[in-house]
Amino acid sequence: MLLRARPSEERDAAIRRVVRRIPRGKVATYGQVAAAAGYPLYHRQVVQVLRKAGDALPWQRVVGAGGAIRLKREMALEQRLRLEAEGVRFRGSRVDLAGQQHAFRMWEFED
DNA sequence: ATCCTGACCCAAG
DNA sequence: GCTTGGGCCAGGA
Numbered sequence: 332m333l334l335r336a337r338p339s340e341e342r343d344a345a346i347r348r349v350v351r352r353i354p355r356g357k358v359a360t361y362g363q364v365a366a367a368a369g370y371p372l373y374h375r376q377v378v379q380v381l382r383k384a385g386d387a388l389p390w391q392r393v394v395g396a397g398g399a400i401r402l403k404r405e406m407a408l409e410q411r412l413r414l415e416a417e418g419v420r421f422r423g424s425r426v427d428l429a430g431q432q433h434a435f436r437m438w439e440f441e442d
Numbered sequence: 443a444t445c446c447t448g449a450c451c452c453a454a455g
Numbered sequence: 456g457c458t459t460g461g462g463c464c465a466g467g468a
Binding site for chain 3: 339370372373374375376379423
Binding site for chain 1: 448449450451452
């Protein structure tokens with residue numbers, strides 16, 4: 332299950348599949364998405380994928396470790412509004428991860 | 443090849 | 456709580 336030498340397109344596709352599985356009202360961290368996709372150390376690549384995908388993916392459901400919103404300026408507000416609209420609760424400046432963090436079931440991502 | 447950047451992460455202080 | 460430094464990785468200049 333270590334696929335470091337696979338083409339980037341497959342890696343990105345795996346990441347996209349994972350993001351699409353996060354249900355409304357739930358969130359997952361960049362690190363969790365990367366790990367669930369099969370690439371534990373690729374949390375930074377998740378960012379690139381989300382940027383490129385734009386609104387084709389539910390990008391608002393991916394947050395930083397501890398539930399922090401990592402976007403800047405207007406986009407940070409946009410993400411918060413979208414999440415609150417889905418019913419995600421916040422504790423201060425970050426998402427209240429307890430109970431709102433999506434638990435990936437790994438076996439669903441096997442090819 | 444090198445340098446820089448980014449919606450990162452985490453252990454320290 | 457917040458900031459820092461070091462560790463990660465791919466992509467673009």
